[in-house]
Amino acid sequence: MSSSYTFQEIHSQAATLETTQKLMLDLSIKKPENKCVHLFIGCGTSYYLAISASRFFQETTGMAAQAVPASEVFLHPKQTFAQDCHYKLIAISRSGTTSEVLHALKSVRGNKKIATLAVTCHADSEITQLSGESIILNHVQEKSVVMTQSFTNMLYALQLYSARLAQLELHDLLLVPQIVKETLKDTEMMREIAETEQNQRFIFLGTGSSFGLAEEGCLKLKEMTQTESEAYSALEFRHGPISMVDEKTVVLLLSTGDLPRKIEESLLLDVQSFGGRTVLIGNQHERLGADLVITVPCSSNCKAALLCLMPYLQMLAYYRATALGLNPDHPRNLNQVVKISFSS
Ligand code: F1P
Numbered sequence: 388m389s390s391s392y393t394f395q396e397i398h399s400q401a402a403t404l405e406t407t408q409k410l411m412l413d414l415s416i417k418k419p420e421n422k423c424v425h426l427f428i429g430c431g432t433s434y435y436l437a438i439s440a441s442r443f444f445q446e447t448t449g450m451a452a453q454a455v456p457a458s459e460v461f462l463h464p465k466q467t468f469a470q471d472c473h474y475k476l477i478a479i480s481r482s483g484t485t486s487e488v489l490h491a492l493k494s495v496r497g498n499k500k501i502a503t504l505a506v507t508c509h510a511d512s513e514i515t516q517l518s519g520e521s522i523i524l525n526h527v528q529e530k531s532v533v534m535t536q537s538f539t540n541m542l543y544a545l546q547l548y549s550a551r552l553a554q555l556e557l558h559d560l561l562l563v564p565q566i567v568k569e570t571l572k573d574t575e576m577m578r579e580i581a582e583t584e585q586n587q588r589f590i591f592l593g594t595g596s597s598f599g600l601a602e603e604g605c606l607k608l609k610e611m612t613q614t615e616s617e618a619y620s621a622l623e624f625r626h627g628p629i630s631m632v633d634e635k636t637v638v639l640l641l642s643t644g645d646l647p648r649k650i651e652e653s654l655l656l657d658v659q660s661f662g663g664r665t666v667l668i669g670n671q672h673e674r675l676g677a678d679l680v681i682t683v684p685c686s687s688n689c690k691a692a693l694l695c696l697m698p699y700l701q702m703l704a705y706y707r708a709t710a711l712g713l714n715p716d717h718p719r720n721l722n723q724v725v726k727i728s729f730s731s
Contacts, residue, residue, distance in 0.1 A: 391531075391709075392531040392716045393531040393611070393701075393705055393708075394705060396535050397571070397698060397702060400535065400698065401565070401568035404536075407540045410526075410544070411548060412547070414548075421473040423475050423502070424450075425445075425452040425474075425477060426452075427440050427444070427455075428454070428455055428457040433488070435603040437455075437599070438454040438599035438602065441453055442598070443549055446596070447552075448552050456487070457487040460495065461487075464494065473502075475502045476492070477506060478504070478505050478506070479541055480507050481509070481541070482508075483505065484513055484514070487725075493517060502519050504522070505517070506545060507521065507522075508525065508529070509525070522541075522545075531715070532721055532722060532723050533611060533716075533718060535701045538603060539697050542694055547560060559685075563691045566683060566689075566691060566692070567695050570695055570698050576679060577702045577706055578702075581707035586635065586636075587636075588637070589608055589639065590624065590631075590639070591604045591619075591700070592620075592621040592624055593640075593643075597696075600641055600694075602618045603697070604639065604701075605618035608707065611704040611713065611718055612708050612713060613718075621640060621646060621651075622650070624654070629657065633662050636661075636663040638655075638663050638666070639703075640668070642668065644671060652675040655675055665679070666680075667679070669682070681699055
């Protein structure tokens, strides 16, 4: 068992997800008074979480949802908010103290058309004081600079929030902690990909909600290992970026069953024909010609599978960091919280 915080935080996430589930089932959830757009904001990992959560929210509730980086709220308010709409601003931040998120909340304070909800892992942080409502996951306390279980827990909380707001049957979502526990039993296949010397460039592809996960997988690898990596909406990859593929490239396709199998297969075959290695991760049970297939242990129509593939991507970055002799807990050039002063 590794003594790294990152390793321990990845491996204890099934237990914290269980606590998040209890907390979200007990939370009283109010329907918005007015028809409103739900605007999810955050920075870094929390922004990628916002992308995934907003897509899930809109699909689940039928209400309009979008995601933008927190800074867009105050840098481009007219581009962000339409004049004739009401909004619910859902501000996501592990620390609850990231400058842009706080500045965004301050910039909408007093605006009667914009309600606010904070999602954070720190009860006493400023984000909760600046927001009308809060979802607080105080049981998720990470020591590592990089966010791992805070990502899955805050995303899970927002998935449960969406499903409860829509008064949906929660069955699949309730399985998440158990499925994550199963995935964490075997992540060795990621070690081989991480440690193979030839693999120097990593591309993460996703669509819909899983695009946020692709972005987050890519960020984990960048933060922990400074490896050249990129994320794309799966079919966008064919419109130019595919020309980067060579024998040093690994393409990881996150599959949630939304892309027709034939299209997934032809994308994987194209990558292989240019010399790249392909990894298919998701709730699919077909090989589709991929060099490696990782199937999340749940049924193929289980929406929960989306979140449950995250531990594989987190472990890919962890294994690569340790193989390169880097400390995954302390990436270079990075702190747990980014603070910028906006006062002149
Ligand atoms: C957001 C964030 C992290 C990043 C680093 C700096 O933090 O950008 O995603 O890994 O730790 O901060 P937060 O607003 O969620 O606390």
